[in-house]
Amino acid sequence: MSRDQMTPLARLAAYAAGEPIDRLPCVPIVGNTAARVIGVKVGDFRGNGRLIAEAQVAAYRLFNYDIIRIFTDLYTQAEAMGATVHYPEDETAYLAAPALADLSALDRLRPADPLKDGNLPHHLEAMRRAVDAVGSEVAVTGAVTCPFTNASFLVGAENLARLMMKDKAAVHKLCEVSLETSLAYAGAIIDAGCTPSLTDAMSSMSVISPKQFREFSFPYLQRLIGYIHGRGKGATLHICGKTSGIWESMVEAGADCLSLDNDASILEAKHAVGDRVRLMGNVQPSEVMLQGTPAEVRRATLACVAAGHDNPRGFIVASGCSLPTETPFANIHAMLDAVREAGWPVNRKQ
Amino acid sequence: MSEAKKRLFQELSDAVVDMDEEKAVTVANEVVALGGDAYQAIEQGLSSGMERAGQLFDEEEYFIPELLMCSDAMYAGMDVLKPHLRLDGVAEKHKVVIGVIEGDTHDIGKNLVKIMLETSGFDVVDLGRDIAPARFVATAKEIGAKIIALSTLMTTTMDGMAAVIRQLDEEGIRDRFKVIVGGGPLSQGFADRIGADGYAVNAADAIRLARSLVGAELGAAA
Numbered sequence: 119m120s121r122d123q124m125t126p127l128a129r130l131a132a133y134a135a136g137e138p139i140d141r142l143p144c145v146p147i148v149g150n151t152a153a154r155v156i157g158v159k160v161g162d163f164r165g166n167g168r169l170i171a172e173a174q175v176a177a178y179r180l181f182n183y184d185i186i187r188i189f190t191d192l193y194t195q196a197e198a199m200g201a202t203v204h205y206p207e208d209e210t211a212y213l214a215a216p217a218l219a220d221l222s223a224l225d226r227l228r229p230a231d232p233l234k235d236g237n238l239p240h241h242l243e244a245m246r247r248a249v250d251a252v253g254s255e256v257a258v259t260g261a262v263t264c265p266f267t268n269a270s271f272l273v274g275a276e277n278l279a280r281l282m283m284k285d286k287a288a289v290h291k292l293c294e295v296s297l298e299t300s301l302a303y304a305g306a307i308i309d310a311g312c313t314p315s316l317t318d319a320m321s322s323m324s325v326i327s328p329k330q331f332r333e334f335s336f337p338y339l340q341r342l343i344g345y346i347h348g349r350g351k352g353a354t355l356h357i358c359g360k361t362s363g364i365w366e367s368m369v370e371a372g373a374d375c376l377s378l379d380n381d382a383s384i385l386e387a388k389h390a391v392g393d394r395v396r397l398m399g400n401v402q403p404s405e406v407m408l409q410g411t412p413a414e415v416r417r418a419t420l421a422c423v424a425a426g427h428d429n430p431r432g433f434i435v436a437s438g439c440s441l442p443t444e445t446p447f448a449n450i451h452a453m454l455d456a457v458r459e460a461g462w463p464v465n466r467k468q
Numbered sequence: 469m470s471e472a473k474k475r476l477f478q479e480l481s482d483a484v485v486d487m488d489e490e491k492a493v494t495v496a497n498e499v500v501a502l503g504g505d506a507y508q509a510i511e512q513g514l515s516s517g518m519e520r521a522g523q524l525f526d527e528e529e530y531f532i533p534e535l536l537m538c539s540d541a542m543y544a545g546m547d548v549l550k551p552h553l554r555l556d557g558v559a560e561k562h563k564v565v566i567g568v569i570e571g572d573t574h575d576i577g578k579n580l581v582k583i584m585l586e587t588s589g590f591d592v593v594d595l596g597r598d599i600a601p602a603r604f605v606a607t608a609k610e611i612g613a614k615i616i617a618l619s620t621l622m623t624t625t626m627d628g629m630a631a632v633i634r635q636l637d638e639e640g641i642r643d644r645f646k647v648i649v650g651g652g653p654l655s656q657g658f659a660d661r662i663g664a665d666g667y668a669v670n671a672a673d674a675i676r677l678a679r680s681l682v683g684a685e686l687g688a689a690a
Contacts, residue, residue, distance in 0.1 A: 212574075213573055279533040283534070323528070323531070326531050326533060327528075327531040403653070404626075409657070442623035442653070
């Protein structure tokens with residue numbers, strides 16, 4: 119398989135301008151798998167921006183995908199606001215306890231200062247270092263957890279779900295203070311020379327209804343994306359699980375690119391909103407990328423290309439969500455190779 | 469059954485579907501005052517309501533917040549009725565050990581499965597979240613569980629599911645338990661590979677699976 123003719127930045131710019139490209143952009147969303155590339159433990163990333171950058175840059179150089187995303191877990195903002203995060207020695211961190219044990223302390227919650235609080239400064243350092251190293255050839259993004267999802271880490275997901283039915287004002291307060299953190303962090307990410315990459319796991323239809331999304335998530339997403347646009351950047355919005363009932367709202371919130379999970383159909387999304395937004399997705403991260411063979415990855419990737427390549431506003435071949443840490447390198451290579459094989463314009467016979 | 473009791477059972481069912489905790493308590497108290505059968509009130513009232521709620525979830529009318537509120541109403545009614553259960557008349561329930569595997573604290577999915585299993589007449593011991601594989605095995609042996617139900621949302625913890633089955637094998641007690649798995653990153657293929665007895669894609673599916681597994685076992689024993 120011949121390697122790429124263009125740098126990722128040149129490819130994305132040409133693609134956006136409707137000019138010829140060597141292949142479709144491709145983003146296997148590499149998170150903590152980067153630790154495996156340089157042979158360190160996932161837990162070593164904690165508080166170590168230099169190491170996160172080193173791993174992410176090495177992973178990019180190994181696989182030659184099109185966007186670097188500085189990401190270790192969803193909890194960095196909540197942690198900076200008081201949530202307790204558990205860091206296993208060599209696995210992805212998880213939420214041990216929300217920021218608030220009960221609502222009595224709600225009024226004492228403060229937005230995080232990304233330059234000071236928790237691990238946010240280290241993530242910002244990772245972004246700056248990655249930009250210094252390879253920013254001239256590839257886009258570096260920083261993961262931002264969106265307000266509604268962050269709110270669930272402040273009080274716990276079940277508590278938030280009950281509050282949506284019992285105490286709407288409390289939910290809005292939690293989302294508002296989460297938004298302030300997201301805005302400050304997004305601003306700092308842009309100052310670091312990166313683009314915020316939005317992720318909103320809990321806003322999924324696998325959790326809340328489209329109506330609840332409109333009421334509790336949409337207003338804050340719209341303000342966050344409005345700010346990012348005001349700073350001259352585009353916004354990619356990832357929501358996990360089922361999303362078909364909220365695609366319109368995601369577009370209306372201002373997203374420039376929807377990153378879709380494998381519970382959503384690229385083909386359906388193309389017909390529904392593809393004339394207004396770029397799409398990104400959605401090879402199964404667990405079933406195919408982690409557990410499949412390279413041949414299965416090739417098949418799934420080519421199926422994705424077939425579904426999305428003619429999306430009117432463009433398509434990025436991607437995994438449906440962040441890749442599991444232990445995803446075999448051969449499978450990540452197989453995904454890129456399948457996209458190279460499909461070429462551009464895409465050979466429809468495949 | 470008298471019309472009055474029938475009406476009360478229907479009201480209990482509606483209270484659950486309407487997420488009305490207060491009404492569930494009030495009506496449950498009426499059942500008790502009338503000397504109604506607590507077991508029937510739970511089965512034909514509260515559980516039927518939770519089943520309807522599950523149906524609405526399948527149809528995307530209800531989502532997780534609604535289901536949680538329905539279950540709050542169900543448990544509130546249950547708390548009133550439970551002390552009035554005549555234990556002798558009730559068949560012994562199949563026991564289930566459920567929990568989220570070590571390394572993960574996402575437990576909404578597990579909680580929904582637990583609620584629906586209880587609603588469907590299983591006796592559920594919930595170990596909670598972030599649970600070591602050995603504890604599932606120890607608890608299952610201790611209480612004489614029929615089913616071990618394992619949940620995870622994170623791929624990092626999928627190996628923990630296989631570890632539960634390995635331990636059952638090593639102790640030579642694999643055939644005493646049915647092991648079922650569920651959660652975002654899983655699939656039927658994964659369940660087959662680790663040698664689980666079944667995979668469920670959501671809470672409603674988990675109930676069908678659990679019922680068929682204990683049903684199959686009863687059939688084989690007969």
